[in-house]
Structure formats: structure tokens, C-alpha cells
Amino acid sequence: MSKVTLSHEEGKQVLNKLKEDLFRPLKNHKGFQLWALFLALMLMLFAYAYFIQLRDGLGVTAMRDYVSWGAYIANFVFFIAVALIGMLISAVLGLLNIEWIKPISRIAEIIAVSMAAVAGLVIVFDMGRPDRLHHVFLYGRFQSPIFWDVTVVTTYTAISALLLLIPMIPDAAIMKNSLTGLPKWQMKIYELLSLNFKGTKEQYQLLHKGMRILLITIIPVAFAIHTVTSWLFASSLRYGWDSSVFGPYFVSGAFVAGSAAVIIAMYFFRKNYGLKDYLTDFHFDKMNRLLVLTSLVYLYFNINEFLVPGYKMKTGDAIHLAQLFTGHFGIMFWLVQIFGLILPILLLLFKEMRKPLPSMLIAIFVLLGAWFKRYLIVIPTQLHPHLPIQNVPEEFTTYIPTGVEIFVILGPMILALIIGTILAKIFPIMPIWEVAESKGVSIETINKEFESEKK
Amino acid sequence: MSQDTHQNELNENTPNSRRDFLRVGLALGLGAAAGGAAILTGYKEETAKTKMFTNDGHTVALNEEHLNELQQDEPLSLNELQRRGRNGIKGKRWVMVIDLSKCRNARQCMSACQAAHHLKPEQHHINVYRMQDSENTAPYFQPKPCMHCDNPPCTKVCPVDATFKREDGIVLIDNERCIGCRICVAACPYSARVFNWSEPKKIDGDDEKVYDVELNVPQKKGTITKCLFSADRLRIGLLPYCASACPNGVYWFGDENEDAVTNGTSKETIRFTELLRDNAGYTLMPELGTKPRVYYLPAKNRLFPFEFNGKTNLDEEDAPHLFHS
Structure with missing residues (x-):
């Protein structure tokens, strides 16, 4: 993209159009109420399902003593995975000064914040005694992977929230000055968030410095969060989990899931928010290239994860692999590998496929595949422990999620969508000042926005 | 002794x-x-x-x-029970030796244990497996309690210290503290841990009973339960429920410090080290580094031939490893 600085008048025009386009969805827009109603309904269904689980115990799920971690834990891993995209886009690509992420970075951060915030809850929904959650803080043991997980999930959520809010400061200042006709509380939020930003040199310096510190910090935190999540499994002695590549295997898989989620979200905002001029074919092309890159890395780890034990065929590994390749989980396994990984890589090699609509459809497959991939990581291993499964009822030897369980799985997704919807409803979906800057609007022109009093 | x-x-x-x-x-x-x-x-x-x-x-x-x-008319308070339950019995290092040559799958151990700990039929603190190591080796029955490992993977991963190792070697679970995350189930390679998925079995008066961590009764919904080496019985000088119930002399139980184990059936007391030495005692999956406190004597010179449901060999369901070459 060219870096020609526009004159004040031209810049003002670009900026005004940008404001108009990005502020429009903050006011009432078509279909929003229907969407809100749908979310509220689903939330109520979830609440009812969870109530049943609280009342009757985890026995209402299909989990039993052998598969004692079921789809809830797979769901948790999925949430953490998708949340990592915030770090990849904002921090890794941001620190490399990659220009095309400017209109995407906030979408990625909203995904990161909503998924990470809900991930913690997913674990609570899986607990046998959620009423004893405070025990983790009262009696927390540093040696437990769960303790590490709680620590890093909270840290990652906090830093992601800051990475969402700090670039929001100048935007909040603009909104405070130019938005009208919104409820008082909303205007109050903008005023608070603007932190009295006036575009002085020091303020910009502080802003950039703060961002830089956060962007650097979040990289190790993000690696930690998903590596620790993988250690929940890899720290055990079970076949299929007892693997030394689980950390990078999980982290690389996370970027695949997250990239797909961003592409889907981009498509939605482009259509629904009318942002064709900002989320262009160019941006989709770039994001899809990123998806291919992350998928190739993930494919590499998949090959390691299956080929190495498959070559040796240790007794337990052999049973595990047989179950995945040709056994009980065979169909799911190959659907996930082919439609969630291999075909997307091949298809996205074609330029036409990297256009918004086809790539969004591909991304849906990738995201679905990502969820079931986690299911395949969590469940099959538990069905073949070291010692045989004997003298227990039939239901202990299989696992198919129950109806209640499915709603408690959907619940967190609804919660994440609610958080995302609220954030995308009260904040512009792109950082106005950064996008304006990348479109060549001069700082002086942007600064005018902070000074102008409300007319 | x-x-x-x-x-x-x-x-x-x-x-x-x-x-x-x-x-x-x-x-x-x-x-x-x-x-x-x-x-x-x-x-x-x-x-x-x-x-x-x-x-x-x-x-x-x-x-x-x-x-x-x-x-005592007045039962001990919860605090008192918890305190002594965490400390264990001074000077002891409990061990169990299971003689596979004597087991004929009578399952008296299982039912005595389930009765003592108010367990449902599918909840096994001790389970008797049908085992076969390879195609040409003979099948045998293998009772399996908790191994009370000296390097327990389960206590290591517990986020709240609800499951812990006592100085007398016993691994217990405190269901007043357990949050029900089940990472210990994932960590245990011996499938020794059981969860109360729904309202546990309540026997008359359980609701009023003070929780005894050494018996793990009353059981609580949403928490783990497991073999306790019958810590409550050891405290009053009795052998574990399973050992006492066995009609076939499978179980030896005792104190490693005293180098003595007593047979649950015959009540004969002999040297622990000699028993292991003379009968080629071993532990389950020693390669995992868990250091079990439960030892096995091989199923040689069996007292009873292996038979289960009329079959004298294992099928694929019981021993899938025999059928995946």
C-alpha cells in the first residue's frame, strides 16, 4: 500500500467517510434485534441445561469413569486455540509492521478477548464441584498443570483486553467528540476510555510505548497458555497423550483455528456492516495465505504426531492409532484431516478460492474440523487405558455426548458471541485512527478530531 | 509383630x-x-x-x-478426622502383596469394599481383571486396588491438594476439598480413580455422619473416590476390607518397616521381603516410574484353572492388544 500523505482536505474527506462507515453499525441496524433475540434464547436453553447438570451432577453427561474428560474439555481446548489468533495478528504481524492487518487487528482482538474470557468458564462448567472454585485460590498447588492453566488464561485474557482497549483510546476520543444520539451511558464509556486523549506528542508516545510492551509480553503468554493446555494431557502417562510434541502441536493447530475464525468474522463484518471498501479481496487474500501457512505447519506436526508412533507401533500406541485410522473414530478422523486440513490447503492455493465467499466457506470447514480435532485428541485416548475396562456397564465403554451436554457445549459459544456482539456494537470494528493513518491521512488531520468540540 | x-x-x-x-x-x-x-x-x-x-x-x-x-459416643469432629487423616499412622509403611496364583475371581474383595465405602455396583475401589499378556501365555485374574504409588502421578497434578500421600504410604482423597476437575483420573495409569457422577449411594444415616477421610464416607456428588487401603481399619488394627473378605488367601497386607505381612485369609504372618524374593514378586508397569506399594506374585501353579463365562481364553474385548499385531 502506498504511503502518500494526503492533503488536509483530502484527508478530512477520507476520515469522514471512515467515521460514517464505522459508526453506522453502532446505531440500530437491520437484523440486530433478531440476532439478539436468538442469542438470548440460546442462552436460556444453555442456562436450563446447566441447571440440570448442577442439580443432578455430571452424570447427565455421557462422561463416565473412563472417558472422564469429554467434549467440555475438547471445547475448552478449542476456545483457547481460537483465542490465540489475537496474539498472532496483533503481536507477531504487528511487530513486523505488516500494514494489511490494520483493519483486521481489532476483529482478531475481539475474538481473542471473547474466546479467552469464556474459556475459563468452560472449565468451570466441567467441574464436579463448581461451588468450590475458590479452593483453587485457597489451596492452589503450584505443581498442578491446572494451576498453571488458570494463571495463564487469566493473564492472557487481561493482556488481550488491554490490547483491545489501548488502541481504542484515540477512537474513544473521536467517538466522544463526533457521535450523537446514543444513550448517555454509552457516551460515558467513550469519555472514560478516551482518557482525555488530545493527540499530543507525549500521549502518542505513551500510547505506542504501552502497545509495544503489551505486544511483546503477549507472545510468551500466548505460547504459554496453549502449551500449558497441551500439558494437561501430555503430562499424563496415557497412550496418545504422552507426547513431547504436544506443545507446538497445539500452538500450531491454534493458529489454524484462529485464522479460520477471523476469516469468517471478516466476511460477516464486510457483509453485515457494509465494509467492502475496507475488508477487501486483498485482505482476504492475505488472511488466507496466513491460513495456508499455519495449516502447513500444523500438517507437519500432525505427521510427526502420527507417523513416529505409527512406525514403532508400541502396543498402546498401536491400539490408539488403529482406533483413529480404521477403528471407532476412523470416519471422524479422516473427515477432519481431509476437510479440515488437507483440502483447505490445496484449495486455497488457487487465487479464486481466496476471494471472500469461497474462503469463508472453506474457513467454516476448517473451524468445524478444528473443533472435532480437539474431540479426537481428548476422547479416544481415554477409551484404551493401560489396564482393561472391565466389570462396568456398557455405557462406560463408549462416549456420545448427551443432549444436556450439547447445550452446555453450545452455551460458551453463545456467551462468546454475546461478548463479541456487544463489543462490535459499541466500538468501531476497526481502529479509525490507524486505518486513517494507513490510508495516508496526516496525523495533523487526525488530531483535529480530538480537538473539535461537539457541535 | x-x-x-x-x-x-x-x-x-x-x-x-x-x-x-x-x-x-x-x-x-x-x-x-x-x-x-x-x-x-x-x-x-x-x-x-x-x-x-x-x-x-x-x-x-x-x-x-x-x-x-x-x-466413643461422641464421634470425632470433622477437623479432628481431617487432621489425623492427613497425618497418617506414625511409623508405618503399608504394603500389599497380591498372590495371583490364588485368585479365582470370587470377587468377595470387591463386594466387601463396595459395602464398606457405600459404593454403587459400577464403582470399584478394587476391581478384578481378566488378563492375558500375550497370545501364547495363560490368562489369569488380577485384582487391582489403588497402587498407593510412592511417586503418585495423581497427587502431583491435583490443583487443590485434595488427593495426597501420607507418611504411612497411603494415597487418600479428601472429598471435602475435591473440586471435581478429574485431572487425577487422567493422570492415573492404573484406572484406580472413580468419580461420583451423580448422587452417591446413601446408606441410612449417611446424611448425619461426619465425613471420615479415612473411609471416604459419606460419599459426595461431584467428587473423586478411590481405594484407601482401608485406612480406617488400619487405624484400629485390622486388615483391609478386601484382604479380610478374600476366601482364597490372595491378599497379604502389612508394614514394610516391620518387614511383615499377614494373610487376610489364613492370618499367617511372614516376612514381606522373603515373600517377594521367594515368589518373584513384581509391581505393575514399573517402567512408568510410579513406584507402587502394591506387589504381585505371578500366576504360576494356579490353584484354580482360568475360566470366565465358560471361556478359558480372552476375547478381543478383554484383551484388544492380543488382536492388534
Whole structure:
């Protein structure tokens, strides 16, 4: 993209159009109420399902003593995975000064914040005694992977929230000055968030410095969060989990899931928010290239994860692999590998496929595949422990999620969508000042926005 | 140890006073004590012994201190039970030896254990497996309690110290603290852990009972339960429920520090190290580094031929590893 600085008048025009386009969805827009109603309904269904689980115990799920971690834990891993995209886009690509992420970075951060915030809850929904959650803080043991997980999930959520809010400061200042006709509380939020930003040199310096510190910090935190999540499994002695590549295997898989989620979200905002001029074919092309890159890395780890034990065929590994390749989980396994990984890589090699609509459809497959991939990581291993499964009822030897369980799985997704919807409803979906800057609007022109009093 | 055993054996047929009989009958309620007091040692210097007559006609010697415990009208408070439950029994290093050559899948161990700990039929603190190591080797029955590992993977991963290793070697679960995350289930390679997926089995009066971490009763919904080496029985000098219930002499139980184990069926007490040495004792999956406190004697010279549901060999369901080459 060219870096020609526009004159004040031209810049003002670009900026005004940008404001108009990005502020429009903050006011009432078509279909929003229907969407809100749908979310509220689903939330109520979830609440009812969870109530049943609280009342009757985890026995209402299909989990039993052998598969004692079921789809809830797979769901948790999925949430953490998708949340990592915030770090990849904002921090890794941001620190490399990659220009095309400017209109995407906030979408990625909203995904990161909503998924990470809900991930913690997913674990609570899986607990046998959620009423004893405070025990983790009262009696927390540093040696437990769960303790590490709680620590890093909270840290990652906090830093992601800051990475969402700090670039929001100048935007909040603009909104405070130019938005009208919104409820008082909303205007109050903008005023608070603007932190009295006036575009002085020091303020910009502080802003950039703060961002830089956060962007650097979040990289190790993000690696930690998903590596620790993988250690929940890899720290055990079970076949299929007892693997030394689980950390990078999980982290690389996370970027695949997250990239797909961003592409889907981009498509939605482009259509629904009318942002064709900002989320262009160019941006989709770039994001899809990123998806291919992350998928190739993930494919590499998949090959390691299956080929190495498959070559040796240790007794337990052999049973595990047989179950995945040709056994009980065979169909799911190959659907996930082919439609969630291999075909997307091949298809996205074609330029036409990297256009918004086809790539969004591909991304849906990738995201679905990502969820079931986690299911395949969590469940099959538990069905073949070291010692045989004997003298227990039939239901202990299989696992198919129950109806209640499915709603408690959907619940967190609804919660994440609610958080995302609220954030995308009260904040512009792109950082106005950064996008304006990348479109060549001069700082002086942007600064005018902070000074102008409300007319 | 052996001195004590002899005394019990000597007393076995001595008639006892009526008063003693009543006291014991009231105190024990059940006739489960049998000769289990053989392992009651380490207290003998300090306190006087009282001979007690059990309902099934045996005499046991308990020291006064424990008699008081049995006769207490006021049960211990939760705090007191929790404190002593975490500390364990001083000076002991409990071990179990399971003689596979004697097991014929009678499952008395399983039912005695389930009755004692108020477990449902599908909840096994101890389970008897049908095993076969390879195609040409003979199948055998293998009782499997918790291994009470000296390097327990389960206690390591617990986020709240709800499951813990005591100084007498026992791994317990505190269901007053357990948050039900089940990472210990994932960590345990011996499938020793069981979860209360729904409202646990309640036996009359369980609701009023003070929770005893050494018995893990009353069971609680949403928490883990597991084999406790019958810590409550060891405290009053009795052998574990499973060992006492076995009709076939499979179980030896005792104290590694004293190098003595007592057979749950015959009540014979012998040297622990000699038993292992002379019979090629081993542990399950030693390669995992868990250091089990439960030892096995190989299933050689079996007392009973292997038979299960009319079959004398294992099928794919029981031994899938035999069918994946």
C-alpha cells in the first residue's frame, strides 16, 4: 500500500467517510434485534441445561469413569486455540509492521478477548464441584498443570483486553467528540476510555510505548497458555497423550483455528456492516495465505504426531492409532484431516478460492474440523487405558455426548458471541485512527478530531 | 509383630468373660475384626491390652486407647478426622502383596469394599481383571486396588491438594476439598480413580455422619473416590476390607518397616521381603516410574484353572492388544 500523505482536505474527506462507515453499525441496524433475540434464547436453553447438570451432577453427561474428560474439555481446548489468533495478528504481524492487518487487528482482538474470557468458564462448567472454585485460590498447588492453566488464561485474557482497549483510546476520543444520539451511558464509556486523549506528542508516545510492551509480553503468554493446555494431557502417562510434541502441536493447530475464525468474522463484518471498501479481496487474500501457512505447519506436526508412533507401533500406541485410522473414530478422523486440513490447503492455493465467499466457506470447514480435532485428541485416548475396562456397564465403554451436554457445549459459544456482539456494537470494528493513518491521512488531520468540540 | 500374632492364636480358643463379650459386641457391632489385630503393633509398649471377643467367635487383643475410640459416643469432629487423616499412622509403611496364583475371581474383595465405602455396583475401589499378556501365555485374574504409588502421578497434578500421600504410604482423597476437575483420573495409569457422577449411594444415616477421610464416607456428588487401603481399619488394627473378605488367601497386607505381612485369609504372618524374593514378586508397569506399594506374585501353579463365562481364553474385548499385531 502506498504511503502518500494526503492533503488536509483530502484527508478530512477520507476520515469522514471512515467515521460514517464505522459508526453506522453502532446505531440500530437491520437484523440486530433478531440476532439478539436468538442469542438470548440460546442462552436460556444453555442456562436450563446447566441447571440440570448442577442439580443432578455430571452424570447427565455421557462422561463416565473412563472417558472422564469429554467434549467440555475438547471445547475448552478449542476456545483457547481460537483465542490465540489475537496474539498472532496483533503481536507477531504487528511487530513486523505488516500494514494489511490494520483493519483486521481489532476483529482478531475481539475474538481473542471473547474466546479467552469464556474459556475459563468452560472449565468451570466441567467441574464436579463448581461451588468450590475458590479452593483453587485457597489451596492452589503450584505443581498442578491446572494451576498453571488458570494463571495463564487469566493473564492472557487481561493482556488481550488491554490490547483491545489501548488502541481504542484515540477512537474513544473521536467517538466522544463526533457521535450523537446514543444513550448517555454509552457516551460515558467513550469519555472514560478516551482518557482525555488530545493527540499530543507525549500521549502518542505513551500510547505506542504501552502497545509495544503489551505486544511483546503477549507472545510468551500466548505460547504459554496453549502449551500449558497441551500439558494437561501430555503430562499424563496415557497412550496418545504422552507426547513431547504436544506443545507446538497445539500452538500450531491454534493458529489454524484462529485464522479460520477471523476469516469468517471478516466476511460477516464486510457483509453485515457494509465494509467492502475496507475488508477487501486483498485482505482476504492475505488472511488466507496466513491460513495456508499455519495449516502447513500444523500438517507437519500432525505427521510427526502420527507417523513416529505409527512406525514403532508400541502396543498402546498401536491400539490408539488403529482406533483413529480404521477403528471407532476412523470416519471422524479422516473427515477432519481431509476437510479440515488437507483440502483447505490445496484449495486455497488457487487465487479464486481466496476471494471472500469461497474462503469463508472453506474457513467454516476448517473451524468445524478444528473443533472435532480437539474431540479426537481428548476422547479416544481415554477409551484404551493401560489396564482393561472391565466389570462396568456398557455405557462406560463408549462416549456420545448427551443432549444436556450439547447445550452446555453450545452455551460458551453463545456467551462468546454475546461478548463479541456487544463489543462490535459499541466500538468501531476497526481502529479509525490507524486505518486513517494507513490510508495516508496526516496525523495533523487526525488530531483535529480530538480537538473539535461537539457541535 | 509375630509375637503378637502368636498371642492372638493362643487366645483364639480361650473362653472369655461374659462382660468382655458384651463390651466387644457393642463396640464392634460387626464380627469383622477376626484375627486382623495381628497387625496392631507399635502401641503395645504404652498401653494395656484388652481381650475382645468378636461375634464370629474369635478373640482379639486391642489396646485400651483404641477401645475408647470404638466406644466413643461422641464421634470425632470433622477437623479432628481431617487432621489425623492427613497425618497418617506414625511409623508405618503399608504394603500389599497380591498372590495371583490364588485368585479365582470370587470377587468377595470387591463386594466387601463396595459395602464398606457405600459404593454403587459400577464403582470399584478394587476391581478384578481378566488378563492375558500375550497370545501364547495363560490368562489369569488380577485384582487391582489403588497402587498407593510412592511417586503418585495423581497427587502431583491435583490443583487443590485434595488427593495426597501420607507418611504411612497411603494415597487418600479428601472429598471435602475435591473440586471435581478429574485431572487425577487422567493422570492415573492404573484406572484406580472413580468419580461420583451423580448422587452417591446413601446408606441410612449417611446424611448425619461426619465425613471420615479415612473411609471416604459419606460419599459426595461431584467428587473423586478411590481405594484407601482401608485406612480406617488400619487405624484400629485390622486388615483391609478386601484382604479380610478374600476366601482364597490372595491378599497379604502389612508394614514394610516391620518387614511383615499377614494373610487376610489364613492370618499367617511372614516376612514381606522373603515373600517377594521367594515368589518373584513384581509391581505393575514399573517402567512408568510410579513406584507402587502394591506387589504381585505371578500366576504360576494356579490353584484354580482360568475360566470366565465358560471361556478359558480372552476375547478381543478383554484383551484388544492380543488382536492388534
